[in-house]
Amino acid sequence: MTPTTAAEGPPGAGASRPPRSRPRIHRAWFVAVVTFVTIIGAAAFRSLPGLLIDPLNEEFGWSRGTIGLAVxxxxxxxxLTAPFAAALMDRFGIRRVVAVALVVIAAGSGLTVWMDSAWQLLLCWGLLVGLGSGSMALAFxxxxxxxxxxxRRGLVTGILTAASASGQLIFLPLLSWIVEAHKWRPAAVTVALAALAVVPFVWLLRDHPADVGxxxxxxxEFVEKPPPVTGAARRTVGVLFKAVRTGPFWLLAGTFxxxxxxxxxxVQTHFVPAAHDHGMxxxxxxxxxxxxxxxxxxGTVASGxxxxRFDARRLLAVYYALRGISLLFLPMLLAPSVHPPMIFFIVFYGLDWxxxxxxxxxxxxEHYGEDSAIVFGWVLASHQVGAALVAFLGxxxxxxxxxxxxxxxxxxxxxxxxxxMALVIRRRHADAGLVAGLA
Structure with a gap:
């Protein structure tokens, strides 16, 4: 929708509501803080899978391939849920979609404590937690x-992306201690409770700046809140069909x-068991x-x-090149104890995560304009498909x-x-004719 101001049109003729007097700190930063806290609290579910591989293998005798399949x-x-989540947020609002997602995550993680068959792991941790986490992934x-x-979109994106890592920082040591001291079931319950605990924070959010004037x-310029978008699934698939006709989409999807x-x-799924193989x-x-x-x-805030300030394509090329170099050295660094070269790897890799x-x-x-959140959802889907393949094949x-x-x-x-691949992504003007229908 084209931005309008209160000066456009006569009173009562559909003029936009003027913004209220602005506080010294813009309301958007409060929304960003609440979003950051919500993502931190929900990050517990991302910390647990790598910690479950050895305990489930020992208790049930399931192979690492079977457990990796659930992951x-x-x-x-x-x-795959992320692009539909972006469209659902346009239809039903951020608060409703994210709150339901957190409840589904809590249910999936909590139900695992009663499982005794591999298919139940696939159902609870694979299906329920996967659907819930996808509905509040980076599309959120x-x-x-x-x-x-x-x-400041780049900076804010970096900060909110880093929230997941901050949650990992909080929950990984806690969950690993719980797994070692009290086995894996209390850790699964902790994940469920953490997901439920952040639901109240979600209700503090407002879906659009127009909601608070x-x-x-x-x-x-004051921007009116657009009406709810119906046909979320149809729109999501339609955006995909348009995007796949452009070269940048395939390069972005491939790199991601x-x-x-x-x-x-x-690393997130297999680093802990790999280090444990070496006696750590x-x-x-x-x-x-x-x-x-x-x-x-x-690293993520700095990247934002x-x-x-810099060409995003060149930044991606540098990030992927440095990550690849670090992974080639990792097998030589794994040992029974922590040593300086391993710490250097952790710092170096963490900056690039x-x-x-x-x-x-x-x-x-740049390439997809107003539909960029949905396109990014599909690019994120490719990210997770790549992650899924390696979680299983690893x-x-x-x-x-x-x-x-x-x-x-x-x-x-x-x-x-x-x-x-990142270096050959063309600039926006080179694809203008191909993506005009998306902007």
């Missing part, structure tokens, strides 16, 4: 950023699939992964700042070869390919 279903649904951050900010941050494969699918205690390995979250916050998100989202905005490789080495090397090579 794979979780990650795939996380991604993208929707909030697009509606509430016209300036203000303008988006960085805009001088490799991003997911080399982070959520590989689970709590020590989980703490290292939590430290990744510390530097992830720094860089994205506001999801630094790819702000430039990827910026390129989606477990199969461990069962087959007795180690994860081949997976580390393959992921490093894929990151090199992603760096090259």
């Amino acid at each position: 794979s279903v979780n990650l795939a649904l996380y991604g 951050a993208a929707t909030v950023t697009n509606r509430w900010f016209t300036a 203000t303008t988006p941050y960085g805009s001088e 699939a490799i991003c997911g494969a080399s982070t959520n699918g590989l 205690p689970i709590t020590a390995a989980a703490s290292l992964l939590a430290v990744v979250g510390v530097f992830d916050v720094v 700042w860089f994205t506001d 999801v630094a790819t998100v702000p430039p990827t989202l910026a390129l989606c905005r 477990g199969v490789a461990r069962d087959t070869f007795g180690s994860y080495d081949v997976v580390w090397y393959a992921s490093g090579a894929l990151c090199a390919a992603a760096a090259l």
Whole structure:
């Protein structure tokens, strides 16, 4: 909808409501803070899968491939749900969609304590937690950023993306201690309670600046709240059909699939059991992964700042190249105890963990305009499909070869390919005719 101001049209002729007097701190920053806290609280479900592989293998005798399959279903649904979640937020509002998603996550995690068959793991952790987490994935951050900010979008995207890493920092050491001291079931209950605990924060959110009579941050014009968009599924699929006719979509989807494969699918799922294979205690390995979250916050916020100032394509190329180099060295660093080279890897890798998100989202905005949140949802789907494949294949490789080495090397090579793909993404003006229907 085209922005309008109160000066347009005579009184009573449909003129927009003028903004209220602005507080010293713009309301958009309050919304960003609440969103940050919500994502932190919901991050518990992302911290647990890697901690469950060994306990479930020992208790039930399920292979790592079987457990990895449940994680794979979780990650795939996380991604495939995201584009529909963005459209559902346009239809029903942010608060309703995210609140329901958190309740579904709590149900899926809580029900696992009674499971005794592998199909129940697929149902609870794979299906329910996957659907719930996908409904409040990065599309949530993208929707909030697009509606509430016209300036500092790169920085805000970086901050909200870093929220997930901050949650990982909080929950990984706690959950690893619970798993080691009290087994895995209390840890699953903790995830369920954490998801429920942030539901009240969601109700503090407002869906649009017009709800509180203000303008988006960085805009001088009051923007009316658009009416609910019906046909969410149809619109989501329609946006996909338009996007797939453009070259940038395939390059963004391909690079982000490799991003997911080399982070959520590989390191987040398999780092703890891989380190444990080399004699490192689970709590020590989980703490290292939590430290990744510390530097992830720094790297992602910095990446958002860089994205506001530099070519997003070149940033992506640098990020993927550095990530690939670090993964090639990891098999040589795993040992029974923590040592300085491993700490260097953790810091280096943490800075790059999801630094790819702000430039990827910026390129989606550049090429796809108002539909960028939905397009980014589909790009995120490719991220999670890549993660799902490696979560499953990583477990199969461990069962087959007795180690994860081949997976580390393959992921490093894929990151090199992603760096090259990022460099060949064309600028917006080169594709204007192809994407005009999306903007």
